Amino acid sequence: GESVGLHLPTLSVQEGDNSIINCAYSNSASDYFIWYKQESGKGPQFIIDIRSNMDKRQGQRVTVLLNKTVKHLSLQIAATQPGDSAVYFCAENFEGAQKLVFGQGTRLTINP
């Protein structure tokens, strides 16, 4: 339904620090999850993904953790840089279908 007036949560961190962005997903049967980064006025870009049979996956400077018990995802970004400033979204794939649904998003700001 409509979510008029809803604003993105924000997270501010110092350059060089680590950041953790959290996401609660909706469907306990979802089997695949993706983190995206979106810069202003652009389409989302893929960061990292994880399947439901895993609880952790690492990429370059990023780690995704999955806790299926509480339906929670987190994205950890190590040694943040100014270019990491963006909005970050998690997305879940409903099991057995191509339906891909996005979470609310978090705006990350890196302070110099």
Add this chain to the structure above:
Amino acid sequence: DGGITQSPKYLFRKEGQNVTLSCEQNLNHDAMYWYRQDPGQGLRLIYYSQIVNDFQKGDIAEGYSVSREKKESFPLTVTSAQKNPTAFYLCASRLWAANTEAFFGQGTRLTVV
């Protein structure tokens, strides 16, 4: 270059007019998606299509229509029945296998005056 292309980048229409947004991909992807994004908010699913000549409603399909006559193309029509059409529209595509990332276009910003 392979990719997903949305056109135009900016679109202006008068209230009460239907408008069609274009989305084309040359990635040979099976599934395609349309999302709506309002300022400071997340992406909401409008419609998605898993194969040619088939599509399903997403969470906010009212006032929108789609077609999937070709694998490469998934146009979205914003009809006059959509009460608040001004928004940023994003198209995405991915391979048939559900456990794969979706690739996004650069979006179309629609303004209805």
